[in-house]
Amino acid sequence: MPRKPMLLFADAQYTSPYAMSVFVALTEKRIPFELKTIDLDAGANREGDYATRSLTQRVPTLVDGDFALSESSAITEYLEELRPDPALYPADLKTRARARQVQAWIRSDLLPIRQERSTNVVFYAPTDAPLSAAAQQAAGKLFKAADALLAHGGDHLFGSWTIADVDLAVMLNRLVLNGDDVPAALRAYATRQWERESVQGWVTLQRPPL
Amino acid sequence: MPRKPMLLFADAQYTSPYAMSVFVALTEKRIPFELKTIDLDAGANREGDYATRSLTQRVPTLVDGDFALSESSAITEYLEELRPDPALYPADLKTRARARQVQAWIRSDLLPIRQERSTNVVFYAPTDAPLSAAAQQAAGKLFKAADALLAHGGDHLFGSWTIADVDLAVMLNRLVLNGDDVPAALRAYATRQWERESVQGWVTLQRPPL
Ligand SMILES: [Ca+2]
Numbered sequence: 001m002p003r004k005p006m007l008l009f010a011d012a013q014y015t016s017p018y019a020m021s022v023f024v025a026l027t028e029k030r031i032p033f034e035l036k037t038i039d040l041d042a043g044a045n046r047e048g049d050y051a052t053r054s055l056t057q058r059v060p061t062l063v064d065g066d067f068a069l070s071e072s073s074a075i076t077e078y079l080e081e082l083r084p085d086p087a088l089y090p091a092d093l094k095t096r097a098r099a100r101q102v103q104a105w106i107r108s109d110l111l112p113i114r115q116e117r118s119t120n121v122v123f124y125a126p127t128d129a130p131l132s133a134a135a136q137q138a139a140g141k142l143f144k145a146a147d148a149l150l151a152h153g154g155d156h157l158f159g160s161w162t163i164a165d166v167d168l169a170v171m172l173n174r175l176v177l178n179g180d181d182v183p184a185a186l187r188a189y190a191t192r193q194w195e196r197e198s199v200q201g202w203v204t205l206q207r208p209p210l
Numbered sequence: 211m212p213r214k215p216m217l218l219f220a221d222a223q224y225t226s227p228y229a230m231s232v233f234v235a236l237t238e239k240r241i242p243f244e245l246k247t248i249d250l251d252a253g254a255n256r257e258g259d260y261a262t263r264s265l266t267q268r269v270p271t272l273v274d275g276d277f278a279l280s281e282s283s284a285i286t287e288y289l290e291e292l293r294p295d296p297a298l299y300p301a302d303l304k305t306r307a308r309a310r311q312v313q314a315w316i317r318s319d320l321l322p323i324r325q326e327r328s329t330n331v332v333f334y335a336p337t338d339a340p341l342s343a344a345a346q347q348a349a350g351k352l353f354k355a356a357d358a359l360l361a362h363g364g365d366h367l368f369g370s371w372t373i374a375d376v377d378l379a380v381m382l383n384r385l386v387l388n389g390d391d392v393p394a395a396l397r398a399y400a401t402r403q404w405e406r407e408s409v410q411g412w413v414t415l416q417r418p419p420l
Pocket residue numbers: 012039040041042
């Protein structure tokens with residue numbers, strides 16, 4: 001009997017960078033899945049089946065048979081362990097730790113960038129609102145860390161592609177795709193990452209009007 | 211030649227729940243380490259050696275030889291892979307995924323609780339400020355999820371102790387130790403978790419005046 005396809009729940013506008021990260025992970029691993037949406041604006045994540053299935057009532061949620069899991073980095077780790085090839089994370093212990101460091105950081109810091117450059121500017125339309133002083137400071141921190149990580153001059157953070165490249169590229173593209181000032185090497189990195197087939201699969205999804 | 215002890219950098223008041231999580235992880239694994247502090251209020255995390263070593267300029271940072279790593283969940287995963295026994299994470303694939311889900315959630319959601327019940331109320335003194343409506347809503351969400359996770363009636367989230375127990379217990383204790391209303395079963399869970407020797411090792415550190 002064929003395995004039932006996994007379900008990935010994303011937001012109705014496909015703007016969640018975390019749903020995107022899981023979408024890319026599933027696509028890279030060639031795991032068949034159905035993409036479903038939850039209307040966060042209507043509070044559908046706090047109601048009915050979804051609120052029961054998703055412990056944290058957030059997107060994304062991955063449903064694999066009778067197992068449901070939320071929180072994107074937990075999901076990509078799960079997929080990696082379930083189906084190791086092709087890999088989402090570096091094979092070397094310390095390099096893998098550094099990829100997890102990037103994932104955890106992107107999800108818990110740089111709040112002014114996430115607020116003032118929501119992913120609506122990435123997937124819908126840019127904004128003309130200038131960055132606040134706090135957001136400019138966060139951007140400086142982002143550039144410094146990304147520069148250090150990419151000082152080797154390669155195309156990816158860690159030799160070959162990893163899921164951390166998606167997460168860092170989205171954060172940079174909140175600024176790049178909005179036309180904000182970003183150092184050329186980082187702009188080139190984010191632009192290259194955006195061209196990846198699995199990433200384009202998410203970028204080109206048909207979105208409803210905002 | 212004996213291995214050089216690891217260094218753990220925490221905040222100067224020992225109030226970071228994330229530094230605490232790594233402290234407990236090192237203690238549980240009986241890995242020798244030196245505890246050092248960084249004065250975040252003085253901006254010492256953004257200066258000198260620390261800013262170079264810590265990619266994200268935050269605490270905790272673990273230094274293992276010439277390898278430095280920030281972001282607590284990345285650090286506990288690193289320690290688990292480096293020294294698997296005793297385990298910080300569940301052995302079963304799906305249960306391990308659920309432990310990571312808790313860790314990721316505690317670090318990225320429930321912001322009103324983290325703001326209105328900073329860990330100063332846990333490690334220094336309670337506050338009389340009432341919870342805002344947003345914090346009450348976040349508390350309701352926390353209780354619902356914790357209730358679901360602990361519906362089995364056991365002492366720990368996942369059969370035996372895991373690092374996710376520390377993270378959830380700290381979040382609950384922001385309310386419990388402040389005297390806010392918390393359902394009895396969750397209060398009992400958080401109180402039991404607090405008695406653990408490795409946890410008490412952090413709780414009883416000598417703290418400077420605020
Ligand atoms: Ca909507």
